[in-house]
Amino acid sequence: MGLRRSDLEAHPIIQFQRWFEQATGARAGGRLRKFFIGVYKSIFMLGGGPPVDVNAMTLATSDNHGRPSARVVLLKGVDERGFIFFTNYESRKAQELTENPQAALVFYWPDLERQVCVAGQVSRLAREESEAYFITRPRGSRLAAWASKQSETVRDRAALEEKWKQLEKQYPGQEVPMPPYWGGYVLSPDRIEFWQGRANRLHDRFRYTKNPDKSWQIERLSP
Numbered sequence: 111m112g113l114r115r116s117d118l119e120a121h122p123i124i125q126f127q128r129w130f131e132q133a134t135g136a137r138a139g140g141r142l143r144k145f146f147i148g149v150y151k152s153i154f155m156l157g158g159g160p161p162v163d164v165n166a167m168t169l170a171t172s173d174n175h176g177r178p179s180a181r182v183v184l185l186k187g188v189d190e191r192g193f194i195f196f197t198n199y200e201s202r203k204a205q206e207l208t209e210n211p212q213a214a215l216v217f218y219w220p221d222l223e224r225q226v227c228v229a230g231q232v233s234r235l236a237r238e239e240s241e242a243y244f245i246t247r248p249r250g251s252r253l254a255a256w257a258s259k260q261s262e263t264v265r266d267r268a269a270l271e272e273k274w275k276q277l278e279k280q281y282p283g284q285e286v287p288m289p290p291y292w293g294g295y296v297l298s299p300d301r302i303e304f305w306q307g308r309a310n311r312l313h314d315r316f317r318y319t320k321n322p323d324k325s326w327q328i329e330r331l332s333p
């Protein structure tokens with residue numbers, strides 16, 4: 111399956127949404143889709159294969175000496191502002207984003223032989239928007255956000271579990287507020303590349319680059 115210039119949307123976010131929907135199989139729609147997801151899951155359980163996180167993306171950041179670091183986070187939204195993810199604002203990635211707000215993302219969807227590479231500037235979401243997402247998370251995940259000083263050393267596993275148990279008692283009901291050091295980021299892209307694998311390594315690559323007038327230039331790149 112190739113990628114032609116005439117297949118591309120004028121706006122890279124719309125193009126991304128199309129590819130993302132294809133990666134999640136959302137196009138199959140409604141009941142039929144649920145049925146196929148059920149079949150797919152049971153095949154995976156039988157085969158013991160890994161669950162597929164199509165919204166998993168590698169986030170690369172760097173400190174103010176230009177030293178890079180990368181890790182996987184989950185895409186939790188994409189809109190006209192860009193790509194949204196949530197994390198701990200005191201983590202290593204957050205400290206690096208404070209030093210240098212330029213970051214990159216990579217998605218890889220092996221079933222479709224597709225890769226999407228994104229680069230741009232990252233900014234924090236408003237607290238209310240992060241809270242609106244936080245309350246949708248399972249209680250255990252909300253407690254974990256309090257229990258974990260993300261990216262810091264911890265004495266041992268028992269210390270982590272003890273903290274979690276204390277928090278469970280402290281917040282017995284469903285009410286677990288969002289920690290002040292937790293929230294979302296949006297990466298606003300200025301460059302997005304769509305990569306489609308092809309035979310003989312003659313892959314198709316198209317790069318969208320944002321112009322000063324905010325329109326997008328599209329160019330084919332050599333594989």
Ligand SMILES: Cc1cc2nc3c(=O)[nH]c(=O)nc-3n(C[C@H](O)[C@H](O)[C@H](O)COP(=O)(O)O)c2cc1C
Binds near residue numbers: 179195196202204261
């Ligand atoms: C599939 C997957 C999804 C993850 N999603 C997130 C996420 O959405 N937010 C997050 O903070 N960490 C997530 N993590 C953990 C990060 O990879 C990382 O360990 C953590 O954020 C600390 O990174 P840092 O020390 O570089 O800041 C995820 C890990 C995996 C493997």
